[in-house]
Amino acid sequence: MNTSIEELIVHPVFHYFYEISKIPRSSGNEREISNYLVQFATKRNLEVIQDEALNVIIKKPASPGYEHVPAVIIQGHMDMVCEKNKATLHDFSKDHIKWQRKDDFLYATETTLGADNGIAVAYALALLDDDSLAHPALEIVITTEEETSMKGALEVAPQHFSGEIFINLDSEEEGTLLVSSAGGVTAVQTLPVNKQAIPPSSVQITLTVKGLFGGHSGMSIQKGRGNANKIMGRLLYDLDRVTSYSIATISGGLKSNAIPREAAATLVIPAVFEEQLPSFIANWNETLRNEYRSSDAGVTVHCEVEEHTFTTTYDEITTKRIITSLMLTPNGVQSMSQEIEGLVESSTNLGVVAVDEEGVSFISEIRSSVKSLKKRTVAEVEQIAELTSSHFHLEADYPEWPYRKDSVVRTLFRDTYTNLYTTPPKIEAIHAGLECGIFTEKLPHVDAISLGPTMHDVHTPNEHVxxxxTLSTWNYFIEALKTMKNYY
Incomplete structure (x- = not known):
């Protein structure tokens, strides 16, 4: 830990962010961080609830003079997306996140930082730990598995809350108040496979697509960045037009809500075609450099001849069906909002291709702020599954967060920001999914807002905050809490 980091963690927010960065908290592995939050509350004699989904709810009474203000529900999630560069040695199940400071930005070391949504947890802990701050009664809820399924929020029991004001701290741009978000669902196509013996006079090669920028599939889908799985589909389709081959294994991406940066496929090709591979790969690299010269200038295709690792490969029908699934599964922006200029209305991201004992799975994150359009894209993916004789199912279906025309909390946060900075904040809807939709469906009486500090490249190893x-948003946040007694 260098001097600049030591100086940074003197502030309560960065102190607690540093503390939770020591604790593994990938989605589905939150028990340790959940227990930490319970212990934090218990040591301070605060009311705390830990439910079966490991969500943690911590309650703190109102400051003197704020007893008449409705309770405030403050929400964030404890899990993080765990991505690292391929050559990086880091075990997210046990290793601490290693910080680096570069001027005004905080990074991890070749991994995701976890500022999404660790900063929200740090804000909550700093708020709970400081009895000098003025605020209404607080109901802090930190959820689990937001980054994969929103399971935590979906399982939260609404009877734990009395609050009428809901503040989500999972936004990523200072000076922007979010007032609506998309709903989403994960669509899974699983293709059963048939295998055959490796043919004679064959060569095993591995094709790798890498060097893509990636990004959050809700926040970055409109940027036209390359999807490694879709590029791999085109590559395999093109190769199928010039030589026969079969697929031995294939993989791409790690999370359905992250635009995949890398994909790989091991193929068995006729030995006579090996000498043509360099020109085939060179042509593809030229094509990709041209297509992605602005969004993903570093994209490349690599080809390596392998030892005869595999003794069997997928048969011709399975290989064709894999190519079909990759080529036809919809991906990218599906529609733009007609009411809000520049807002993506519907999208889908083919985020993961993975092999297990059940076959080859193609996992897509489908988003829309219009329920019927979400259903339309689901139907399209289901038709692809039917075409390829794949099994199809949905996971983690969560609702959209509709815009509320009359909102006191929006007015309060707008006025507070304007008073602090002499300019009004931006009021926006986003295409990414927020847990606000789940909570406003469970608690239809609440008036909700979402805010947060400026972050970049979340869900990638280049994530930085x-x-x-972070500090100015903290000051804004506690000033808004202080001001609430003038609005209610």
Whole structure:
């Protein structure tokens, strides 16, 4: 830990962010961080609830003079997306996140930082730990598995809350108040496979697509960044037009809600075609450099001849069906909002291709702020599954967060920001999924808002958060809590 980090963690927010960065908290592995939050509350004699989904709810009474203000529900999630560069030695199940400070930005070391949504947890802990701050009664809820399924929020029992004001701290741009978000669902196509013996006079090769920028499939889908799985589909389709081959194994992406940066496929090709591979790969690299010269200038296709690792490969029908699934599964922006200029209305991201004992799975994250359009894309993916004789099912279906025309909390946060900075904040809807939709469906009486500091490249190893923005957003947040007694 260098001096600049030591100086940084003197502030309560960065102190607690540093503390939770020591604790493994990948989605589905939150018990340790959940227990930490319970222990934090218990040591301070605060009311705490830990439910079966490991969500943690911590309650703190109102400051003197704020007893008449409705309770405030403050929400974030404890899990993080665990991505690292391929050559990086880091075990997210046990290793601490290693920080680096570069001027005003805080990074991890070749991994995701976890500022999404560790900063929200740090804000909550700093707020709970400081009895000098003025605020209404607080109901802090930190959920689990937001990054994969929103399971935690879906399982939260609404009877735990009395609050009428809901503040989500999972936004990523200072000075922007979010007031609506998309709903989503994960669609899974699983293709059963048939295998055959490796043919004679064959060569095993591995094709790898890498060097893509990636990003959050809700926040970055409109940027036209390359999807490694879709590029792999085109590559395999093109190769199928010039030589026969079969697929031995295939993989791409790690999370359905992250645009995949890498994909790989091991193929068995006729030995006579090996000498043509360099020109085939060179042509593809030229094509990709041209297509992605602005969004993903570093994209490349690599080809390596392998030892004869595999003794069997997928048969011709299975290989054709894999190519069909990759080529036809919809991906990217599906529709734009007609009411809000520049807002993606519907999208889908083919985020993961993975092999297990059940076959080859193609996992897509489908989003829309219009329920019927979400259903339309689901139907399209289901038709692809039917075409390829794949099994189809849905996971983690969560609702959209509709815009509320009359909102006191929106007015309060707008006025507070304007008073602090002499300019009004932006009021926006986003295409990413927020847990606000789940909570406003469970608690239809609440008035909700979402805010947060400026972050960049979340869900990638280049994730970084602005230090100054984290601190100024903290000051804005506690000032808004202080001001609430003038609005209610």
């Amino acid at each position: 602005s230090i100054s923005s």
